[in-house]
Amino acid sequence: MSYPITGVGAVASIGNTPDEIFTGLCAGRSGLGPLRGFDREKFTAQQLFEIDDRAGTGDEPGRATRFLIEAVRQAAEDAGLPEDLSGVPVLIGTGLRELRSLELWWRDGIPFDASELDFGPALRRRFGAVDTHTFANACSASLYALALGWDLLEQGDADTVIVAGCDTVTESMFGQADRVQPPPPEVRPFDRGRQGTILGEGAAAVVLRRDADPGRPVRGWLRSVAINCDARHPTAPDREGITASVRQAHRIAGADPRDIDLVVLHGTGTPINDLMETEVTASVFAAATPALTGIKSQTGHTSGSAGLMSLLVALSCIGTGRIPPVGGLVDPLPEADGLRLVRDAPLSQPVHLAQVNGFGFGGVNAVAIVAGAA
Numbered sequence: 400m401s402y403p404i405t406g407v408g409a410v411a412s413i414g415n416t417p418d419e420i421f422t423g424l425c426a427g428r429s430g431l432g433p434l435r436g437f438d439r440e441k442f443t444a445q446q447l448f449e450i451d452d453r454a455g456t457g458d459e460p461g462r463a464t465r466f467l468i469e470a471v472r473q474a475a476e477d478a479g480l481p482e483d484l485s486g487v488p489v490l491i492g493t494g495l496r497e498l499r500s501l502e503l504w505w506r507d508g509i510p511f512d513a514s515e516l517d518f519g520p521a522l523r524r525r526f527g528a529v530d531t532h533t534f535a536n537a538c539s540a541s542l543y544a545l546a547l548g549w550d551l552l553e554q555g556d557a558d559t560v561i562v563a564g565c566d567t568v569t570e571s572m573f574g575q576a577d578r579v580q581p582p583p584p585e586v587r588p589f590d591r592g593r594q595g596t597i598l599g600e601g602a603a604a605v606v607l608r609r610d611a612d613p614g615r616p617v618r619g620w621l622r623s624v625a626i627n628c629d630a631r632h633p634t635a636p637d638r639e640g641i642t643a644s645v646r647q648a649h650r651i652a653g654a655d656p657r658d659i660d661l662v663v664l665h666g667t668g669t670p671i672n673d674l675m676e677t678e679v680t681a682s683v684f685a686a687a688t689p690a691l692t693g694i695k696s697q698t699g700h701t702s703g704s705a706g707l708m709s710l711l712v713a714l715s716c717i718g719t720g721r722i723p724p725v726g727g728l729v730d731p732l733p734e735a736d737g738l739r740l741v742r743d744a745p746l747s748q749p750v751h752l753a754q755v756n757g758f759g760f761g762g763v764n765a766v767a768i769v770a771g772a773a
Contacts, residue, residue: 401620401652401770402552406480406606408473409711410466411698412448412599416473420698420708421715424723425745429697430599431586437570444576444583447568448599448699460500460511464521466602467491467565470704471526474561478606479615484526488557490548491518491533492540492564493703499569518565535703537759538665539626540564541603542706542767546624552609559609564704565602573598586696587727588666589673589735596667599699603707617772619714622752623651629762636675637762644764645683645754652768654752656687659768661716661753663709666693666725667700676756677734684738690748692716692741696726706757710767713753717771722746 409416412430413423423430430448436458439445450466453459475484497516504511514520522528536543541564548560576598577583584595611617625647629640649656662684665676680691694712695701701708716722724741731740750771757765 401622403611403617406474406478408470409603411601450600463567470602470604474604484528488530489561490544492544539757539759539765540703542757542765560607563604564707566702568598586668588668591730596700599701601701601704620770622768626765644766648766659689660750664693665756710755717750
C-alpha cells in the first residue's frame with residue numbers, strides 16, 4: 400500500500416518554500432548567520448541557522464507557531480484544501496514546542512499564555528483545526544508523526560491527514576550545545592574532520608491522502624514509514640536499532656536495497672552519529688549503490704522538522720532529477736569507501752525511489768520511503 404502526497408510546505412533559514420530551500424541546497428547556499436535572538440556576550444558560538452523573521456532587535460515569542468502555521472498553510476494550499484481544516488487531523492512532530500516563548504516570559508516578563516505551549520490553539524484559530532496532536536519526540540519527531548498519519552489512513556480513520564514538524568532554537572538548548580562543542584563546529588557531515596552540529600530553525604508539512612484527487616497533482620507517494628525505539632543509550636545511536644528501522648522500511652515498501660536510488664541521510668556532522676549511519680548504510684547497501692546526500696550543513700539541525708525537511712528534499716530530487724551535494728564534505732570517512740556520497744556539485748540522475756533517515760536521542764529511529772508520482 401502507498402499513499403499520495405498531494406501538498407507540501409516548508410520554511411527554513413535558506414528559503415521560505417520547499418522550492419526555495421531545494422534551490423538553495425543545489426546552489427550551495429548556507430543559512431548560517433550571526434546570532435540575532437540571543438545575547439552574543441553569553442556564548443562562545445556566534446552563529447546559528449535562524450529564520451530571519453523578527454520585526455526588530457532581540458527575540459520575540461510565538462516563532463515556532465508562526466513557522467508551523469506557514470508550512471501548514473503552504474501544504475494545504477498546494478493540495479487544494481479549503482481554509483477550514485476542521486475535518487482534517489493535523490499531526491505535529493517537534494522537539495521543544497514553544498519553549499523559547501516560555502524562556503522569554505520567565506526571564507524578560509514578555510507576556511505568554513501557557514496554553515500556547517501546545518500548537519493546538521493556534522491551529523484552531525487559524526484553520527479551525529480541532530483534531531490536532533503534538534509529538535515531542537526528538538530529532539525523528541516529524542517522521543514519527545508521519546507514521547501515525549499513515550496509520551490513520553490505513554485504518555480508515557481519515558481520508559486526509561496533514562503531517563508537520565517544527566522547531567525554533569531555544570536559548571537553553573543553544574547554551575548546552577555551546578558548552579559541549581568548544582570551539583563552535585563547522586558542520587561537515589561524513590567528513591573525517593567533522594566536529595559537531597549546529598542547530599537550525601524550520602518547519603515542514605505534507606498533505607497525505609488515502610486516494611489521489613483526480614485533477615490535482617501528486618508530489619510523490621509515501622511507500623512506507625518504519626519506526627522503533629531501541630532505548631539503548633540516552634544519546635548514542637545503536638547499530639541494531641538503526642539497521643532494523645531501515646530494513647523494516649524496505650520490507651513495508653516491498654523494496655530491495657537495489658531499488659533505492661537515493662538516501663537522504665540524517666547526517667548531523669557529529670562524530671558518533673555519522674560513523675554509525677555510515678556503517679549501517681554500507682552494510683545494508685553492500686550490493687547496491689544509491690546516491691547519498693544530507694542537508695544539515697546548509698539548514699542546520701532543525702530538530703523536530705528535520706525528517707520531513709529531508710523528505711521534501713527527496714521529493715524535489717525525484718521531481719527534478721537533481722541531487723544536492725553534502726555541503727562541507729572534503730575528506731570522506733574511510734568507512735564510506737564504496738558509497739556514493741554526492742560531493743562538490745549537484746548530481747543529475749533519475750530518482751524513482753528514495754529513502755529518508757531520521758534518528759533521535761533515546762534511540763527513536765524512523766525511516767521513510769517515497770516514490771515518484773508516475
